[in-house]
Amino acid sequence: MPRPTPPSPETRALEAEQARHVSLRRIARLFRPHRGPLAVVIAVIVASSIVGMASPFLLRAVIDDALPHRDLRLLALLAAGMIGVAAVTAVLGVVQTWISTGVGQRVMHRLRTDVFAHLQRQSLGFFTRTRTGEVQSRITNDIGGMQTVVTSTATSIAANLTTVVATAVAMVALSWQLSLVTLVVLPPAVLISRRVARMRRELTAQRQSELADLNVTIEEGLSVDAAALHRTLGTGPALVDRFTASSARLTDLELRSQLAGRWRMATMGVVFAAIPALIYVGAGLPWTVGQLSIGTLVAFTSLQAGVFRPLSGLLDVGVQVASSLALFSRIFEYQDLTVDIADPAEPVELGELRGDVRIEDVTFTHPGGDRPALDGVDLAVPAGTTLALVGETGSGKTTLGALVARLHDPDAGRITIDGVDLRDMRLADLAGVVGVVSQETYLLHTTVRENLRAAKPDATDAEIEAAARAARIHDVVAALPEGYDTMVGARGHRFSGGEKQRIAIARTLLRDPRVLILDEATSALDTETERAVQLALDDLARHRTTLTIAHRLSTVRHADRIAVLDHGRVVESGSHAELVDREGRYAALAA
Structure with a gap:
């Protein structure tokens, strides 16, 4: 049995180019019917971020006031405040996840059913020239690959962005001088994330195309008719070789996709971890000793660690969104297919027909x-x-x-x-x-x-x-x-x-x-x-x-x-x- 030729570099480039031109506005339209629940989610996120910002200030009060003065009443109140903040943010997190996941799943359901219904309306010519495994792959694998992005990306962006803004405000309130140090890492972080996003987007398009080829091989090898054909022709070993080759290419693409930009992002992680260390060293220098209280220093570094996490999350989300554009491109390609055989705009109402x-x-x-x-x-x-x-x-x-x-x-x-x-x-x-x-x-x-x-x-x-x-x-x-x-x-x-x-x-x-x-x-x-x-x-x-x-x-x-x-x-x-x-x-x- 002839082995299918992997998609050419020109085909890969075309798929990547299509992914780059997917309209973010069109993706946003998928969420338009759910504006009410999404507004509630954003409100919950903002409330959670604001409540969470109280913890560093409570920590500073514990270190600078309650502990040095052995004020047990104040210490108890501050500890209760910390527990209360944790409890409130946990409850708000559950509410946020419940609403956002529900919205995401409804969007996925609508997208799946719309694509399926649209393909049902296609003429036989479409199914004649399109491999069955390719159609199945787009409805299941491509839409399934988009699921994480659709169900969590919007809320992740809102949550991380709100946290970054709130944390930055709190950091400036604690020490605007130390806040300037944190800004040094932002430009290279954004530049690196953009490069990684571009790499993963192109690899995602290649991976989904190869996954479709794998599904075609499964369809052509494991259906009842296909199994009988390969058994009688003795082509089973050749089919296994074909599947093995396709699976090996997919494995390589998966590995490259996961490792794309990892060294660059790991470098940024080291830089993020080094900033607090530099702040501690700076606070201990002879000419800076006494300018910051220990509580302020601990609270600031705690906030700084907190801002780096959502900042990294925003950069990762940017990479995920860019990668998912390849999937959206493949789905929108099917949604944009012209229906050759369609209902008329003004159908004739049929009565009792004779059959002439x-x-x-x-x-x-x-x-x-x-x-x-x-x-x-x-x-x-x-x-x-x-x-x-x-x-x-x-x-x-x-x-x-x-x-x-x-x-x-x-x-x-x-x-x-x-x-x-x-x-x-x-x-x-x-x-x-x-x-x-x-x-x-x-x-x-x-x-x-x-x-x-x-x-x-x-x-x-x-x-x-x-x-x-x-x-x-x-x-x-x-x-x-x-x-x-x-x-x-x-x-x-x-x-x-x-x-x-x-x-x-x-x-x-x-x-x-x-x-x-x-x-x-x-x-x-x-x-x-x-x-x-x-x-x-x-x-x-x-x-x-x-x-x-x-x-x-x-x-x-x-x-x-x-x-x-x-x-x-x-x-x-x-x-x-x-x-x-x-x-x-x-x-x-x-x-």
Whole structure:
């Protein structure tokens, strides 16, 4: 199996450039619905910071007044004040965490659901060109990676900034001369943090891209179909090598991301620790002795240690925010995708439809295609009749069926049902009008009952059983130990191909569509199973407008009309007998 090529340096650079251009205003808009709770959090933070500033002054009073004068009453009051300050700040901290975490989680929930809902509206072309593992990685890993930033960064900035300001004011009140010493370290600290932030932002973009590749490998290697494929092809060792290489690259990126700028930040930590030591040395010099009381000196150095912690926190938050911009960039990229197949601005309100389908001069080219898959197709399917589409592989049959189900929109021309253009219908209304049964039946990894109820959430058990009987699958399901509560397994592997097809038919029966598309629904089945499924399909198609796409001409002999497609064009149409008598393309296919 070919090993995927790691993203090129140009791709990495593009991702980093996108991260740099993420609008902070757009990120802030995520929090706009929660302005009230955030205001409360900020108020709590400010109150906590102000209350916390009392501790150094209480400490100075203990050292300079209570202890030298052995004033037990004052000492007790000061000690009680210290305990009270600690208790109040602890309670305020719990309140702050409770509110801020709740806001952050709600923002994450909204972001996840918005991205998921937006991707659900994308056309099949998006999912054709995008790896499933890539989509999963962005919804889970990227948004998960943003969680810490979203849930704690805003409050961390507010808390650290408030603490820094309050502490700086208190330090100036104690000694403005010593406060000037502290300012010396600020410019290099800010400069270093900016450089570290830039390094981590670029590494984060690379790491998430590699993580997406790893998820793709997992998706392609550990699903039921993939496991069977690799077992039969003997490609398991190659797949392990591919996974190992991807994991090794991810490990290297994780290590580089964690270590990026660590030496620089560690240097700043040493400088921060050295400042109090220098102050102690300065206070002991002969020409400074006696200018500061011991209590003031201890209180100041205590404040200074307190200001360095939130200052370091602010610098670290800046690095985290810069790193998270790469994640926001990847999520916003998906949110900004154009929806190709969307509800109309002013949808037509549908009444009772007869199911008259008209395909009028339709042309369509697949994205990236070099020639039209359909070229000027004109067909009419009167309500209650059957049109069969036949032709060689690649002639455009399945594409035409997909257009009728509006999985794509035509480049030119239009498709109508009872005179209403499909593009003027709500997608939900159209899904209720057009039902599809294809050769590739997809069943959800849940019970038979829930698979059927997916088509009609309010269906009763009696309706589900009636649909299963009509699809000739009830006896099979009822004979299982758990009946309709039997788990179908991943992609329905609990059942045979013919059984899955009949479950899909029962699911479509529950929707009761006026227009039915049968896309090669029996082509992969053996003769006996095909006969059982065909009987179910005949019952399903009765009194409905039906488009049947088939390779086996025996399944379409009784269609009201047959259209022969060749390279996207209708080259013949008529009944089976008429087309055979013409001795044209259809007769050649039937021979």
